[in-house]
Amino acid sequence: MSPERWTRPGALTETGEVTGPPAATAARPSREQVIAGLRATSEGGADLVQLLTPEGERVEHPDFDIELSDEALRGLYRDMVLVRRFDREGNALQRQGQLGIWVPLLGQEAAQIGAGRALKPQDMAFPSYREHGVAWCRGIDPTELLGIFRGTDHGSWDPKETGFHTYTIVIGNQCLNATGYAMGQKFDGKVGDPDGEATMVFFGDGATSQGDVHEGMVWSAVYDAPVVFFCQNNQWAISEPLERQTRVPLYQRAAGYGFPGIRVDGNDVLASLAVAKWALDECRQGNGPVLVEAFTYRMDAHTTSDDPTRYRLSDEMEAWKLKDPIERLRVHLVREEIADQDFFDEVSAESDELAARFRDFCFNMPTPPPERIFSEVYAEETPQLAQQREEYLRYLAGFADDAMAGGVR
């Protein structure tokens, strides 16, 4: 991004003036005008960074561009197809009673793969609960997600080894964790050169209304902490539309904290990758945080417990179908002869294999013994916890002879 495109408010210009917000005396637009302005950006608006149109046409951008080999382009396509495939299986497994809940990522594949592939091994990512695509990019086998949604574990991967923190259900909370982690990276001298470290935190449009996100942005700004706030604006927070969260496009909020904010087409994997790379590099070099608003759409329900037909119109969904992230890259690969039918057949076969392995794993997941909820809570078990475990086991044993209860279910 060229410096002219984003001037830090309060910065000293070359001519000695301090840049600032519009004068307080400027006429204030009416509430209706403000809402109309926000709605006018519902197509993304002029500030949307895009490198691949919904029709699969490669376009230039003055600030963000990216040169990718044919192999890398095919790789991004493969990532998105495989991730979509196991996501659909997750939904089906919940419907078959195998999982308590599933959180679909349908429609958000490009935002997540773009951001996930921009991360380097030394970086740390903090997800919410929908980041299956980022987990994939961090090398986490999709079957490792299944325990979370059956309710048998909280995520079985090692955050340190994978550079991927555990899923966070408490909305916005991970922005504080990420900010603290990034401050640590800064204090430990891990930033300041192109091979430095960075942190990326994932959250939704609804999360931007949480105090935790605000606090994370304030702290990371004043400490120049190397954190990319990657907001997937999928237009909905369960049943609440974007206009119930904000009166300005979300990326513009960054100016209030004093760091750059960029809106990228979150259904365009190339643009998502280019912007995420740029933002991470800013952090690596010690320039402080960046907010990325990945403009996308939640194509499915919020979770399998939700029925979106109760609160949103189907024509909105139809319009977004035309912007499908996978289809636009497929068209590009075909048109530019970057991939042939054999490649598409291979990816399709690979996704069938992954789906079968995912299902089999789920059907055969062992049920952990009830006392397992007491293990791995602390590095060393406390006497109180040991006592609770004993009490709970005695309680369960009380059902052993209870023919009416039929044991513990």
Ligand SMILES: Cc1ncc(C[n+]2csc(CCOP(=O)(O)OP(=O)(O)O)c2C)c(N)n1
């Ligand atoms: C602190 C807190 N409040 C409320 C909830 C319930 N809740 C779960 S998801 C959600 C909506 C989040 O929307 P958004 O941030 O846009 O993320 P999305 O689910 O769309 O990815 C809410 C309110 C929660 N998990 N945590």
Ligand SMILES: [Mg+2]
């Ligand atoms: Mg949302």
